[in-house]
Amino acid sequence: MxxxxxxxxxxxxxxxxxxxxxxxxxxxxxxxxxxxxxxxxxxxxxxxxxxxxxxxxxxxxxxxxxxxxxxPHHIARMVNGEGKVLAVNDPKSQEFGFPRxxxxxxxxxxxxxxxxxxxxxxxxxxxxxxxxxxxxxxxxxxxxxxxxxxxxxxxxxxxxxxxxxxxxxxxxxxxxxxxxxxGKSPSTRWVVVDVENDPIGTPSVYLGADPRRPYVSIGLPQGIRRWEFMLHDDEPTEKVNDPDFMRSLLKRHVPDPSALEIINQRTFTHHGRxxxxxxxxxxxxxxxxxxxxxxxxxxxxxxxxxxxxxxxxxxxxxxxxxxxxxxxxxxxxxxxKHAADMIDVNMAAGSVMKMKPLGGWVRDRAASALNLVPKWKSYFTELRFKPMPRYVSGVVVDQATLTPGRARPSFKHGKLAPFIDSAGENSPVGLQFIQPRVNTASQANVLLDEVTGDWWTLATWGTNPTTYLTPDDLDLIRRHRINLISFMPETQRAWAEKRYADSPLPVTVAGDTSGALKDWFDVRACGLVILRPDRFVAAASLTQQASRTLVAVVKAGSLTRTGKA
Incomplete structure (x- = not known):
């Protein structure tokens, strides 16, 4: 052994x-x-x-x-049995630095x-x-x-x-x-077929909500086309080994199924567990x-x-x-919780795809009505139905009370503090922080993650992040290698770099060239954020609450007081 x-x-x-x-x-x-x-x-x-x-x-x-x-920028369209587009998933946002x-x-x-x-x-x-x-x-x-x-x-x-x-x-x-x-393992079986030299040539994704036989058609890199077809209950899995049966599935999509160069064919069953x-x-x-x-x-x-x-x-x-x-x-x-939420949404999407003729008729007309209302239409277009990870317990600090370990998502039922003026009522704690492009003294037009690095970050808007930190706080920041960042309008970056040169710990000034960071802070009741190594917001507060906020993050994250110097 x-x-x-x-x-x-x-x-x-x-x-x-x-x-x-x-x-x-x-x-x-x-x-x-x-x-x-x-x-x-x-x-x-x-x-x-x-x-x-x-x-x-x-x-x-x-x-x-x-x-x-x-x-990049894969668009998904749900179509019915006649090819009519019911919904389009075409998110334009690049809040995290890349197409969605x-x-x-x-x-x-x-x-x-x-x-x-x-x-x-x-x-x-x-x-x-x-x-x-x-x-x-x-x-x-x-x-x-x-x-x-x-x-x-x-x-x-x-x-x-x-x-x-x-x-x-x-x-x-x-x-x-x-x-x-x-969870559940529905009995529905699907056969997936990948072919080379895409015989259709259209990019992106089509989800075929066809009551006769639901299907998926996907354009992939390097000229690969994928189809997925649902098998009916009375069709044995072994039937997919019959070339005539497979050609019958494909003949609605290509002129000559027998000429396809198949590189992969498999059957699978959906699970939600x-x-x-x-x-x-x-x-x-x-x-x-x-x-x-x-x-x-x-x-x-x-x-x-x-x-x-x-x-x-x-x-x-x-x-x-x-x-x-x-x-x-x-x-x-x-x-x-987030995995469970994603399963629920996927199971619901599958139910919509597999509707029988009567249910499909109702679905098609409901989709047509929804597409007439811009707000409802954007719910699908911008992928808003997809639950974004939001951590309400764990390495998070409640913004209103600065209590470690839990974080309420909203201030809707109570004002944060009597001295707060904010256009927003939702807390960013537990959500992933945005990633615009910024400038620094040594880097131009780079994504924010290249500035913050892959460990902890304490950042403020428009101020020196060391201002309200105690000597003990600064020692902890040094030992835990927490990056100190000042987000600043690009017009003020040179001033801030000169002003912060004598800070007790190094401060990187990140120039907000697009206004995305200003807009982010503008609608959130905070001037300071502490970002975890996975770029999620562990805590958000007023800049004057920096010391108390840092102490709460230490407790929420079970961080040692010494760290690795």
Whole structure:
């Protein structure tokens, strides 16, 4: 038996496990990824990347490598059986720095995620390692894997501080944890077909809400076209192996189905399930191991990446002594609800797609009426029905009371304070912060994440963020490597840079060239924000409340008073 030690053992080399390993690697921590297969999955599954996931890929230092396998600004149109457009999903906003939706080719993206691990000398991907055992020893975890060699089977034990199961819906790790997998698995089956040399040539996505047979048609990068067709209850799954049956599905979409160059054909069943807990001791689950959702809104891949984003910085903070182990309890609290909300929306979208003729007739006329009202129409066009992650418990601080651990989303039922004047009544705490382009003394026209970095940030609008901080606060900021940023109109940046040159700690002045940051603060009752490493707002307050706000964040995040200097 061979024994190997690392920081985090990751089970499963899908996109979530590979992303998690890369995020740990860029922050200086070791990981070993164990994959039961002999190679990465080579057939496409997911087809959409959203702007939140791209921010994570940038943090991992891999977006430029992945970008060639994507197509930006993927538009989705729902059409009925006659081809009439019922709804258009065409979000124009780029509040997080990128178009909201991209099409992509998953196998090529997964290869780049795997290749990225070569940058880290203490991180490796081990194929052909099937995990057969887990043991939590209180101060470390032991993962036992079996691999087959020319001389027979060999058992390998990998020890680490933590283990994360990212091995999909049939997760060994989730079963070991003994948690329930709540939800539904509708019996509806679908067949997916990918072809080369797109025979249609139209970009973007069509969701065919056809009562005769619902379908999906997607234009993907590198000339690939995907179709997905629903199988009726009286059609056995084996029927998809009949070339005549497959040609009958495709003949409504292409002049000559027999001439198609098919590169992938698979059947699948939609699921809507979420684990009751994402943690047991030193063991976690993420991605499909933690939740399964239908494909309608392309959020299965992206929801898993959000898990990796959330868990990676928390593991990093604990591994390097910045936070106590209690921080890791917030992973389930923050991620489970959003995953469950995404499942509900996807299940509802599937119900709309699969309506029978009478229900479809009612749906079509309701859609026509909704499209006449701009406000209702924009609800679909701008993707407002998609629940954005909002953390109301966890590493958050209530804006009205500065109470750590919970955050109310609105001041609607009570004014924040008698001295507050604000055009807005909603708190930004628990939401992801925007990412416009800014200027600094050393950078021009860069995305904000390049200025704030990938760790904690304390930022103010129009003032020096050190003004209301005590010497103890400044020492804590130094030890926890918290970036201090002053957001300033570009017209005042040079003045601020000169004025803040003698600050007790370095302050970066970010010039707001587009007015996006000014607009953001203008409708929120705060002049100070503390951003978490995943770019979510941990706290927001008046600038004069800086010291009290920082203390509350320390408690909410289980941060140590010493940190890593």
């Amino acid at each position: 061979t024994t190997i030690d690392t920081d985090v053992v990751i089970i499963g080399a899908g996109p979530v496990g590979l992303t998690l390993a890369n995020l740990l690697g860029v922050r200086g921590h070791r990981a070993i990824v164990l994959e039961a297969r002999d190679q990465l999955i080579d057939y496409p599954r997911g087809v959409g990347i959203d702007d939140e996931a791209i921010r994570t890929l940038c943090t991992a230092g891999l977006w430029e490598q992945i970008r060639p396998y994507t197509v 939706k991209h099409g992509f080719i998953q196998p090529l993206v997964d290869k780049e995620l795997a290749a990225g691990l070569a940058r880290f000398p203490d991180t490796e991907l081990r194929f052909g390692h099937k995990v057969i055992g887990l043991e939590d020893h209180d101060d470390h975890i032991a993962v036992t894997a079996e691999r087959h060699t020319e001389d027979g089977a060999e058992t390998v034990t990998i020890t680490g501080r933590y283990a994360v199961g990212c091995e999909g819906g049939s997760s060994f790790t989730r079963k070991w944890m003994g948690v329930d997998f709540e 979420v684990a009751t807990d994402f943690r047991k001791g030193r063991v976690f689950i993420a991605g499909d191991a933690a939740h399964l959702m239908p494909v309608w809104l392309g959020q299965g891949w992206n929801t898993g990446i959000r898990d990796a984003t959330n868990l990676s910085w928390k593991l990093t903070a604990v591994l390097q002594g910045d936070a106590d182990d209690a921080l890791l309890d917030t992973y389930t609290a923050e991620r489970r």
